Amino acid sequence: MRPEHGTRGPKPTHGRRDVAVAGIRIADAEGIDAVSMRRIAAELGTGTTSLYRYVSKKDDVLELMGDEVMGELRGTTLPGDWRADLRTIARLLRETALRHPWLPSLSSGRANHGPNSLWWTELSLSAFDGMDLDTDEMLANLSTLSAFVLGHVLGELGDQEAARRSGLTHEQWMEQQGEYGPSIMNSGDWPRLTRVMIEAKTPHAADRQDRLFEAGLARVLDGLAAHLPPRK
Incomplete structure (x- = not known):
């Protein structure tokens, strides 16, 4: 709701969206901790103090970044069936968070009420149109879905970070376990x-993350179904 820039002084070279996009570029490449007013100013080729014509503090930048990313989902349409709707929402949130690994740390906090985030919330709530649900029930359903997606994504990002630190792929890491696996199985304890180590196929699959996500999502939706009335 703040004006894009003040009425005094020369016309600004950049706008708030430029600040957000620059912050996203830095965070995508180096992580959220690398985002600072100084780094963004350097990215935009301007002085640090000039950024305060657009934002008042770094928290403002982070909010703008989060809302800008949600703008990537503009144009999304939902199928019209609640289960398909929520499945679409979950998949898009996962894809977005994996593109921007810093996003979960922001979205797990207070809600962002920027224009793109408001649009996404309104679209998500439309999955329950025609159902006899009160607003708290709608929020509980969306919060449950979001918690599942966030938890899964954090696991995926953790696996990626472990691979980066160790220099080992998942398959190489499993091979490196050497005799430890057999010692677990042979102990009888x-x-x-x-049984899981012998029979489970998913941990060895190249698409294991996709499999785990889809299996977990199906179970979450089955659980929500038990609390949802039929659509009118």
């Missing part, structure tokens, strides 16, 4: 885990 962990029969349930041993």
Whole structure:
């Protein structure tokens, strides 16, 4: 709601969106901790003090960045069936968070009420149109879905970070376990885990993250279905 720039002084070279886009470029490449007013100013080729013509503090920049990313989802249409709608929402949130690994740390906090975020919230709530649900129930359903997506994405990002630190792919890491796996299975102390280690196929699959996400999402939607009335 603030004016894009003040009425005094020369016309600004950049706008708030430029600041947000520059912050996103830095965060995507180096992580959210690398984002600072000085770095953004350097990215835009301007002085640090000039940024305060557009924003008052770094938290403003982070909000603008989060809302700008949600703008990538503009144009999304939902199928019109609640289960398909929520599945679409979950998949898009996962894809967006994986493109911008810093996003979960922002979205897990207070809600962003920028124009793109408001649009996304309105679209998400439309998945429950025609149902006899009160607003708290709608929020509980969306919060449950969001928590699942966020938890899964954090696991994926953690796996990527472990690969980066160690220099080992998932397959190389599993091979490196050497005799430790057989020692677990041969001890006889962990029969349930041993069965998983012998029989489970998903941990070895190249698309294991996709499989785990889709399996978990199906179970979340089944759980929500138990609390949802039919559409009128």
